[in-house]
Amino acid sequence: MKRYGMVIGLRADMIDAYRKLHAAAWPDVLRMIKECHIRNYSIYLRRLDDGQHYLFSYFEYVGADFAADMAKMAADPTTQRWWAECKPCQKPLANGAADEWWSNMEEVFHYD
Numbered sequence: 001m002k003r004y005g006m007v008i009g010l011r012a013d014m015i016d017a018y019r020k021l022h023a024a025a026w027p028d029v030l031r032m033i034k035e036c037h038i039r040n041y042s043i044y045l046r047r048l049d050d051g052q053h054y055l056f057s058y059f060e061y062v063g064a065d066f067a068a069d070m071a072k073m074a075a076d077p078t079t080q081r082w083w084a085e086c087k088p089c090q091k092p093l094a095n096g097a098a099d100e101w102w103s104n105m106e107e108v109f110h111y112d
Helices: 012-023 027-035 066-075 077-089
Strands: 002-010 038-047 053-061 103-105
Touching (some): 002 012, 012 053, 027 038, 027 077
Antiparallel strands (some): 002 103
């Protein structure tokens, strides 16, 4: 199992829309997440001192090929429609890698 933490900005005018989307997450999207070996998935919201809102996601990957599972998820038409609903709410970090939407975070501590 590998733990992942990611961060992305959230547009202040889209907070309510984002909350509503996730309060009624689509069952087929949740099924795809599970099929792609993601477990214990959470998203947190926080407004920081800079006045901006950020989302932090945490999940555990229990599969054997993360890249293949993420490609499978990205190819799923229902997931693509879900992302099309979510993306207008989000704003990638200015210092994120060119090929990432959510920015990966480095795990610096873990305790069970």
